[in-house]
Amino acid sequence: MSDLQTVVTFLFFPSGLFVMLYGMAYEWADRKVVARLQNRIGPRWFQPLADMVKLLSKEEIEPAGVNRLLFVGLPLVGLAGAMTASLYVPLAGLKPPASFTGDLIVVLYLLSLLTICIGLAGTITPNRFSMIGSTRVLTQVFSYEAPFLLALIGPAMAAGSWTIGNINFYASSHWLLLTQPLGFVVALIGLMGKLELPPFDAPEAETEIVAGSLTEYSGRGLALFKLGKAVELIVGLTLVAAFFLGGINNPLEFLLKTLGLLFVMAGISALMTRFRIDQVVRWWRYGALLVLGQMLVIIAWQIWKGL
């Protein structure tokens, strides 16, 4: 890769600016679909972008008694984590710009980095809603992280590789949705949990704890966290679509498969009542058991095939 190409990849396409804008477009699609399902009109197409511009241009109010370094740094680290993760996935149906053996695990941890930053962001302020929000964010991380990871390891085991590009290549000829349906369901719902979409939005349940751990954030910090979430949405959708829905090898596949998944998630969001945090944890216990069972089946299958 030439230097110019690297710069373009990092800053503009397919990572960088592209993934941010694309994330906002998907955020709009999600909001619009949920709104239509709820008999509302929903936002105009540029609303998430307008929100972002407005937030970025607004004053950032720093609450008394916070550690300034953490308060300013956490949104940056979170966004950087999500952006870095986007380098390893087949964005826009292209070959991942960067790749090494085991990048799947790194991507998953980079995605969790954002969530953990959001959790920490709540604990550095003395706000009580933030505190409770953080506890919930971290509780939820611990409950869905393992099943989500296990669900994505299923395709990796089937492909016999820990590299996202290779798994994607393998999945292009095998619709793993059919052979690993449980893994798909758990991965999809895990993604919803990661993104804190309803019904897993207990960490930011507005009728209980206002905005959860981000209650004290305004202006730039809030904008960066929201941007991070938008990028995480794209990376997550790409991963799940590439692994379970027959791979992503061209822009059209990318668009159709990720958008399809997004619509399914929007539908689930609109249909469900928010789970209490204890109910979330209970749900994930079953989720983890399901994927574990499925993993055992895959292992048994591979041993049998190897014999």
Place this chain on the structure above:
Amino acid sequence: MSTESLLKTAQQLLTAWTLETRAPEWNRIDIVLRPDDLPGAAAALAGARWGYLAAITGLDNGPESGVIEALYHFCSGAAIVTLRISLPRQQPRLPSVCQSIPSATLYERELMEMFGVDIVDTPNRQRLFLPDDWQEGVYPLRKDYRPQPLPVEERRVIRPIPENSQPDRFTVPIGPQHPALKEPGHFDFSVDGEVITGASVRLGYVHRGIEKACEERSWVQCQYLIERICGICSHSHAYAYCLGVERLAGVEAPPRAQAIRELVAGLERIHSHLLWVGVSAHEAGFDTLFMYSWRDRETVMDLLETFTGNRVNYSVNVLGGVKYDVTLDIADKIRRGINFLEERTHHYLDVVTKDAAFLQRTRGIGVITPAEVERLGLIGPTARASGVVRDIRVEAPYGSYRSFPVSSVRESAGDLEAKFIVRINELFVTYKAIQTIMDNLPEGELTARFPRKIPAGETISRVEAPRGELFYFIKSNGSDKPERVRVRTPSINNFTSVVSLVVGHQLADVPLILAGIDPCFSCNDR
């Protein structure tokens, strides 16, 4: 039991302390007591499970007489027993009744701050309605208090907020501004992790002093003021006020007017209950149900607007009748609207009883037992969801509810699901009642002649608002202005249930439990 025998039982229970018995109206007795006998008398009524404490009214008889009266109203069915205690205006002191009636604490706090009655051993002496920078020793509902703006410097005297007795407690403030509350109120919940360990309530953020303002307006002006107490049950307030004043004046509204009042009360109940379904679904994080129920609620809002010209303060009542007539065109629109809503309501009943995710948040949560309903004096749909019929329309029918009766809906579970089912089933009852009224609307005048001055006297007017019993105590001194209008809204009775029952629940359930009683803060604050 009939009203007469209920009153007789109460009289017998209280003989030991009675100084004097009066029977101002057929369903009421007033029993005069000495201040020190009050806890014993209250305990006797509570111990015999004779009704519930509906309200405590303070009555200042003016500096000339030097007497403040405290009126403890107990209600059972249509029967009302009032314990009257006269206190010296200089140093009014009363013992608390909270020992036997825990829910009295809110009324006692109000009596203390509004009239300066010192309730010696009451558990909570904090202000309930008055602002923290209100001057000490100024009691707004006393007759010699004239509302006047205080200079800013004087208002700076802020009462110290008592120090937290347990500094290691982690409290979550809900309100005065919080997304769970659509109106300002303040709840402090102390939590251990996600579990609630204690709760307290503070009201008065939208206190407008309407009770005091009524004393300076004519009977007619008061009606317009009272309609503005609440945006949701505006008609119920005017209804209760008009019924009470009409009774004092000895005037009865014509049958057609009575029926139209019930009709509007029905439409108001529909709009209030649909609103509640939406708000509660939103509190539980089920925004889709919220959006749909509010969309359908527009139907009834449009009907009210077509009929009265207003979506909120309908102002249908006048003293002695109603303003608007149901024309053929409007009758047709109402019928069609009600038919549409009935069909939709079946759908909502399905959702709240069958949606598994929603039931996870409502079934078995916030259970109120019938015994607790009795102990805390809960009313309205909150009580009916626990299997206790507290419904003035049925227990003490007023106005046209005698000719167009409604049946009372009851559920036994007492949890949040039951509260949904009760309110939704009440919608069906209301649809039916409205249809019956539309089919049998009596012919005749809309108003009766009404005097400008009302003969001296006292009356109690009770109306079933969408949230429960609305209690008005009205006293006339024979002039063109009321001497005292006491408004006790249903939410204040039910608040005690929230404060005592959330303990042990998850923080996530609090918004829904709070919404379960359908609190109306503007009503409370008046």
